Amino acid sequence: MNRVFIRSVGLVPVGEHWEKGLADLMYEAASNALLAAPGIKPDKIIVGNMFSGYAEHQEQLGSLLASTLGMAGVSAIKVEAACGSGGVAVHEGYLSIKSGEYENVLVVGVEKMKDMGTGKATKALSMAESAEYTQVAGASFISLNALLSKVYMAHYGRKDEEMASFPVIAHRNGVTAAHAQFRKEITVKDVLSSAIIADPIRLLSSPPAGDGAAAVLLSSKGGEVEVLASEVATNQFIFQERENLLDFMASRIASSRAVAKAGIGVSMIDFMEVHDAFPVVAALALESIGISKPGMAPIDAMNGRFNCDGELPIGTFGGLKARGHPVGATGAYQVAEAYLQLSGGAGKNQIGGAKIGLTHNVGGIDSTCAVHVLRSAI
Amino acid sequence: MIPISYWRNRRSYTALMGSRCRACGAEYFPPVRVCRKCKSRDIEPREMPRKGTLITYTKLTEPAEEFGKQTPVYLGLIELSNGVKLVSTLADVSESELNEGAPVSMVIRRWTEEGPTGIIYYGYKFKVDAAYSMS
Ligand SMILES: [Zn+2]
Helix, strand or coil: CCCEEEEEEEECCCECCCCCCHHHHHHHHHHHHHHCCCCCCCCEEEEECCCHHHHHCCCCHHHHHHHHCCCCCCEEEEECECECHHHHHHHHHHHHHHCCCCCEEEEEEEECCCCCCHHHHHHHHHCCCCHHHHHCCCCCHHHHHHHHHHHHHHHHCCCHHHHCHHHHHHHHHHCCCCCCCCCCCCCHHHHHHCCEEECCEEHHHCCCCCEEEEEEEEECCCCCEEEEEEEEEECCCCHHHCCCCCCCHHHHHHHHHHHHHHCCCHHHCCEEECCCCCHHHHHHHHHHHCCCCCCCHHHHHHCCCCCCCCCCCECCCCHHHHCCCCHHHHHHHHHHHHHHHHCCCCHHHCCCCCCEEEEEEEECCCCEEEEEEEEECC | CCHHHHHHCHHHHHHCEEEEECCCCCEECCCCCCCCCCCCCCEEEEECCCEEEEEEEEEECCCCHHHHHHCCEEEEEEEECCCCEEEEEECCCCHHHCCCCCEEEEEEEEEEECCCCCCEEEEEEEEECHHHHHC
16 A cells, blocks of 8 residues: 655644635645645645635535646545544545555645634534534533533542643744744733633633644655554544543544554654643543543643653644634644654754654544654655 | 424423433433444433433533523533433523532523524523522
């Protein structure tokens, strides 16, 4: 079977792009990647996106991007898995090459959030959860994460100031990241004095809304980074139906399969881009991957284990909290950021000697999880 | 709310109609087609008990737009007396009563409405039992 490499990436800074629509954002990210890989012509385009239909009345993003790039005729599709759309899109690109059917696949994650007001954006995000049984009862996406946070904190005796370590790390890493939405440090005190959205989740412990697009050009013909493994798994769709609410089964299955298929051990991973949408999600991600003991990830975070100069840096360009979380694009940003780290192109955010990285992207509350293991091929 | 979808699921929304697996007896809400535990497809409708306990709750200050009028929304994670967990809006809230383990019961309340002349959608909410409130 073919090996899969990342040839180049293209990033649009996450933020408020009032002058740019969906096609503009996708075009910018895709062009940046294609210009960095002269001579490579994609034979397939995969777009990861969550709610372009609801937010911008636009579907069929695969064909739209193909035509925008002047490539009508090429195979092109959109894939969707809520906040995990970007990671799942990279996964489908990986499979396209692995199968031998395609040689060069352009994957673009995109989301246009800012055209919607806060109320409509909240509704859009809640569509990750059951329309018939969760949305109708008044539950927003953040409120479900708030319930999960309370269950986690009560079960393990974790405190607000321990949970707040995650957004603090994210913001510190975002300061020097050119494509990050927020480039300003915050303190635990800042987090805990910010407005409550759904207790214990506050403004500074939840990701911002932003527009963004990230492109990853995959190729069977070699590149500076190799995708060693790409796995997708699912958890029980309706969160409250899960027997153990604290078992991130999708993350656990996808990461253990990916690590095994990559032929590495977890201890060989030099950095991780984890889905730190909320502190509790970062914690359960790290615990389900086997990095922290159950209930201990916030303590590890507080003790500096996940800092850029720590044992296992996470969110090296600011993660979802500071780089930003343009929902369906996030998983593609993570893989692009891992490429920058592993090809020595991370600038001031460079993790010295990084050889192996892992990306972890979830849709809903661990309803879908996409994990990639990548290795420097320089 | 999608009107016909509401109508289709009305028994679940107003009477907590869920499922019971005829093979192993496991109960579910919302209703299922395949038993999670034994994978049987021999499933019958079953109303859930209308009493349970509060596991935890959150106070939501930025709900989705159709719930904007009800801000703040109190959302509870509830364990029904048969062990089934569900997420529901809480009604008639007095924050001091929202303790872990507080006994709660189902009530029918207004969920959302489509403007002053449109459909009003009713469904289950849960409230802390009066006896507990008094104590
Ligand atoms: Zn059964």
